[in-house]
Amino acid sequence: MNDSLILRQNNRPHRVVIIGGGFAGLKAARALRKAPVEVVLIDKRNFHLFQPLLYQVATGSLSPANISAPLRSILSHQKNCRCIMGNVTGFDPDNKMVIMDGGQIYYDSLIVAAGASHSYFGHNEWEEAAPGLKTIEDATEIRARIYSAFEFAERESDPADTAEWLNFVIVGAGPTGVELAGAVAEIARNSLKHDFRRISSTHAKIYLVEAGPKVLGMYTDDLSESALKQLQKIGVIVRLNTMVTDITRSYVTLKHDGQEDRMPTRTVLWAAGVQASPLGRLLAEKTGAKVDRPGLVEVAADCSIPGYPDIFVIGDMARYLHDEKLKPLPGVAPVAVQQGTFVAKVITSRIQKKSPPTFKYKDYGKMATIGRAAAVADLGKNLKFSGFLAWMMWLFIHMMEIVSFRNRLLVLLQWGWHYLSYDRAARLITGDDTHTPLPKTQVAHSEAAPTPQPSTVVSR
Amino acid sequence: MNDSLILRQNNRPHRVVIIGGGFAGLKAARALRKAPVEVVLIDKRNFHLFQPLLYQVATGSLSPANISAPLRSILSHQKNCRCIMGNVTGFDPDNKMVIMDGGQIYYDSLIVAAGASHSYFGHNEWEEAAPGLKTIEDATEIRARIYSAFEFAERESDPADTAEWLNFVIVGAGPTGVELAGAVAEIARNSLKHDFRRISSTHAKIYLVEAGPKVLGMYTDDLSESALKQLQKIGVIVRLNTMVTDITRSYVTLKHDGQEDRMPTRTVLWAAGVQASPLGRLLAEKTGAKVDRPGLVEVAADCSIPGYPDIFVIGDMARYLHDEKLKPLPGVAPVAVQQGTFVAKVITSRIQKKSPPTFKYKDYGKMATIGRAAAVADLGKNLKFSGFLAWMMWLFIHMMEIVSFRNRLLVLLQWGWHYLSYDRAARLITGDDTHTPLPKTQVAHSEAAPTPQPSTVVSR
Numbered sequence: 001m002n003d004s005l006i007l008r009q010n011n012r013p014h015r016v017v018i019i020g021g022g023f024a025g026l027k028a029a030r031a032l033r034k035a036p037v038e039v040v041l042i043d044k045r046n047f048h049l050f051q052p053l054l055y056q057v058a059t060g061s062l063s064p065a066n067i068s069a070p071l072r073s074i075l076s077h078q079k080n081c082r083c084i085m086g087n088v089t090g091f092d093p094d095n096k097m098v099i100m101d102g103g104q105i106y107y108d109s110l111i112v113a114a115g116a117s118h119s120y121f122g123h124n125e126w127e128e129a130a131p132g133l134k135t136i137e138d139a140t141e142i143r144a145r146i147y148s149a150f151e152f153a154e155r156e157s158d159p160a161d162t163a164e165w166l167n168f169v170i171v172g173a174g175p176t177g178v179e180l181a182g183a184v185a186e187i188a189r190n191s192l193k194h195d196f197r198r199i200s201s202t203h204a205k206i207y208l209v210e211a212g213p214k215v216l217g218m219y220t221d222d223l224s225e226s227a228l229k230q231l232q233k234i235g236v237i238v239r240l241n242t243m244v245t246d247i248t249r250s251y252v253t254l255k256h257d258g259q260e261d262r263m264p265t266r267t268v269l270w271a272a273g274v275q276a277s278p279l280g281r282l283l284a285e286k287t288g289a290k291v292d293r294p295g296l297v298e299v300a301a302d303c304s305i306p307g308y309p310d311i312f313v314i315g316d317m318a319r320y321l322h323d324e325k326l327k328p329l330p331g332v333a334p335v336a337v338q339q340g341t342f343v344a345k346v347i348t349s350r351i352q353k354k355s356p357p358t359f360k361y362k363d364y365g366k367m368a369t370i371g372r373a374a375a376v377a378d379l380g381k382n383l384k385f386s387g388f389l390a391w392m393m394w395l396f397i398h399m400m401e402i403v404s405f406r407n408r409l410l411v412l413l414q415w416g417w418h419y420l421s422y423d424r425a426a427r428l429i430t431g432d433d434t435h436t437p438l439p440k441t442q443v444a445h446s447e448a449a450p451t452p453q454p455s456t457v458v459s460r
Numbered sequence: 461m462n463d464s465l466i467l468r469q470n471n472r473p474h475r476v477v478i479i480g481g482g483f484a485g486l487k488a489a490r491a492l493r494k495a496p497v498e499v500v501l502i503d504k505r506n507f508h509l510f511q512p513l514l515y516q517v518a519t520g521s522l523s524p525a526n527i528s529a530p531l532r533s534i535l536s537h538q539k540n541c542r543c544i545m546g547n548v549t550g551f552d553p554d555n556k557m558v559i560m561d562g563g564q565i566y567y568d569s570l571i572v573a574a575g576a577s578h579s580y581f582g583h584n585e586w587e588e589a590a591p592g593l594k595t596i597e598d599a600t601e602i603r604a605r606i607y608s609a610f611e612f613a614e615r616e617s618d619p620a621d622t623a624e625w626l627n628f629v630i631v632g633a634g635p636t637g638v639e640l641a642g643a644v645a646e647i648a649r650n651s652l653k654h655d656f657r658r659i660s661s662t663h664a665k666i667y668l669v670e671a672g673p674k675v676l677g678m679y680t681d682d683l684s685e686s687a688l689k690q691l692q693k694i695g696v697i698v699r700l701n702t703m704v705t706d707i708t709r710s711y712v713t714l715k716h717d718g719q720e721d722r723m724p725t726r727t728v729l730w731a732a733g734v735q736a737s738p739l740g741r742l743l744a745e746k747t748g749a750k751v752d753r754p755g756l757v758e759v760a761a762d763c764s765i766p767g768y769p770d771i772f773v774i775g776d777m778a779r780y781l782h783d784e785k786l787k788p789l790p791g792v793a794p795v796a797v798q799q800g801t802f803v804a805k806v807i808t809s810r811i812q813k814k815s816p817p818t819f820k821y822k823d824y825g826k827m828a829t830i831g832r833a834a835a836v837a838d839l840g841k842n843l844k845f846s847g848f849l850a851w852m853m854w855l856f857i858h859m860m861e862i863v864s865f866r867n868r869l870l871v872l873l874q875w876g877w878h879y880l881s882y883d884r885a886a887r888l889i890t891g892d893d894t895h896t897p898l899p900k901t902q903v904a905h906s907e908a909a910p911t912p913q914p915s916t917v918v919s920r
Contacts, residue, residue: 428506
């Protein structure tokens with residue numbers, strides 16, 4: 001029994017259930033704060049994650065909490081909104097129910113915004129060897145692998161093994177891949193420069209592998225070209241038109257011009273492919289909605305599912321084809337945010353018996369960062385920037401978008417510090433280390449053993 | 461083959477191997493920076509952890525990186541020091557070798573400072589149900605349990621289950637237990653006050669259970685009394701002279717005056733007992749050194765092991781009985797730091813054929829914090845403080861002790877923020893959730909199911 005519910009039993013307000021507290025879901029919830037509805041926001045996690053900066057956690061310049069904000073504290077003063085932390089396991093559209101682990105919840109309107117993750121193109125066995133970057137746990141795992149690689153390189157005595165530890169392969173030259181490659185290059189060339197005694201971190205080789213003909217495929221050729229140059233300038237080795245055909249913990253197999261060769265490496269990071277939340281297919285099964293190969297749900301012009309006007313799918317999960325210029329709409333934050341605001345308006349206008357709005361995506365352009373003072377920005381028409389100016393724009397815009405003033409302050413402070421000192425103070429190797437194999441040999445340590453051994457003699 | 465070693469082969473310097481990068485080991489390494497020695501610092505982790513503030517990570521006011529500093533960056537400019545990340549698995553004192561996972565390393569002098577952890581007094585089966593606070597992983601696990609408990613309480617529909625989730629039991633009223641209890645009380649009463657809709661976080665009950673007759677047992681009676689009052693003032697229920705006889709994921713059994721009773725709770729935090737690193741016993745087996753029940757190694761007046769003048773044990777691992785006032789010396793940071801400096805002097809003076817110094821512990825007193833504006837400080841003689849003044853002293857001293865200016869700045873900023881807003885922005889529920897059981901029931905969610913059910917009718 002719950003008082004707040006008993007009180008409402010006679011005139012229960014329209015209940016909007018939102019699945020996912022990302023850009024789309026959170027925006028929808030906020031946009032409904034003045035609406036005559038009861039909002040229930042369901043998320044697996046208790047926080048909203050600012051995805052665009054996740055790679056900075058994965059590379060040790062920011063802490064997880066700096067780019068996260070507890071959903072409850074964001075929404076604590078929105079009295080018509082309730083948060084539930086839990087997993088959605090299915091849908092019952094005919095009874096207007098969302099099925100959760102151990103319970104179910106009724107909705108009048110449903111907004112599904114569970115996002116997307118990376119796809120291994122049917123090679124899920126690669127995941128263990130080549131983690132992707134989507135969650136906080138992914139980020140701390142990748143962080144541990146990057147920094148452990150240098151630690152183990154320092155421990156190896158065989159130069160060949162050292163070299164393997166110092167090979168880094170990033171798969172996929174989209175924004176995330178480019179950001180990761182740039183950051184790892186900077187770690188090797190700057191952050192760790194003075195930290196090792198036996199190896200030199202600057203000998204690390206960072207490979208960015210892309211199946212397509214250019215980096216940042218969705219950008220104009222001149223900006224891609226500029227991004228490529230900026231990557232090469234900071235020491236990233238870019239391999240275009242190159243497929244990955246196999247990945248293990250000790251090598252990757254690359255295919256270029258039909259010719260395969262094996263590159264020994266202990267650190268592979270996955271930044272390719274997209275795959276919608278499995279909730280997309282679950283929903284499609286029940287509603288007959290169309291899903292494409294990556295599992296995105298095809299939606300109507302008002303973001304609802306054909307035949308189910310009370311069910312909306314928005315953000316990275318949705319395949320929106322009703323835009324004359326961009327079809328389908330890209331899986332980026334601005335689309336998610338605008339769709340979130342839009343469906344909130346649709347629901348409100350229905351309740352108020354007003355004519356519904358129509359969705360029009362406003363494209364403000366796109367930008368990607370490459371590294372220190374390196375970025376590209378395409379603001380449409382003739383507004384194209386690269387290098388320092390684009391980077392400053394990137395910094396500013398991302399700064400302002402971070403939820404909570406406190407985090408903006410902390411991020412600004414740490415960026416300033418990082419810019420001046422090259423230091424990456426959040427480079428903790430944490431979590432279970434079961435994924436990280438030990439160095440093959442550590443005779444390096446017995447080099448000074450008093451009992452005469454070949455490996456001994458060296459240092460005595 | 462390693463050049464740096466080949467170059468040194470003819471006049472190899474005296475090698476000091478240090479195990480552990482905590483207060484004791486790190487201090488010893490720093491104190492040897494000008495000595496004519498080669499320092500090798502071995503640690504399982506790649507960072508130095510500022511233990512005294514770990515409870516603030518466990519309660520969501522600081523991020524792990526704020527209280528950690530990468531060992532390599534602390535030591536990056538100390539050219540005579542090399543860091544190795546790895547596990548020590550044994551000792552070979554006769555050949556002066558430290559055995560590591562997959563390798564071994566020779567030492568001329570050995571400093572063992574691997575620290576201590578909590579002890580379950582033979583009930584290791586309690587660990588899963590009642591995690592202790594020693595590592596970053598412990599802290600994020602405890603953080604997840606505390607905040608998950610409120611999340612699950614919100615999901616329960618049965619008031620009895622809700623109450624179970626809102627019972628928090630902290631075992632052990634030493635400094636850590638007192639800090640944790642105070643922080644959890646503040647979370648419930650302030651940080652989460654506006655965040656929930658069905659429950660009120662202020663209804664949470666925080667129990668601090670202590671087997672002894674007072675809190676902060678090592679303090680004077682008046683300060684313990686004051687700490688008790690301050691705890692009660694912020695709503696902590698203190699149970700003295702109370703033993704814990706059983707712990708599961710759903711209850712603890714408490715014994716008071718020979719009478720046992722069961723308290724239902726889903727969140728138990730362990731802050732009792734001390735247990736030295738297992739390396740203590742391993743070392744004792746090889747050297748015949750004495751170890752006490754918790755595994756602390758009894759050391760000579762110069763912190764060496766009787767019969768092995770080149771092996772030193774310092775910090776929480778050492779049992780030092782040669783102090784006339786305090787015997788044995790307590791397992792606190794100041795002892796560790798002073799012993800680290802001392803053994804560095806001993807080693808240097810031996811190399812320089814000077815007469816060795818003698819160790820004299822300088823006791824500057826002790827302080828413990830209880831919560832916002834609540835603490836106790838005992839600076840010896842008549843210098844005893846409690847409440848706000850003690851708290852300010854505690855804040856200041858801990859601020860200044862944190863390694864790296866950057867972290868001092870970040871911590872100061874977040875403390876200031878936290879003090880003004882009561883907000884705890886680092887309250888992320890991360891990591892695998894296998895430890896956290898689901899709410900028993902979630903009919904709360906089907907309260908609005910259209911199919912008539914008792915639980916349904918309520919809200920329609």
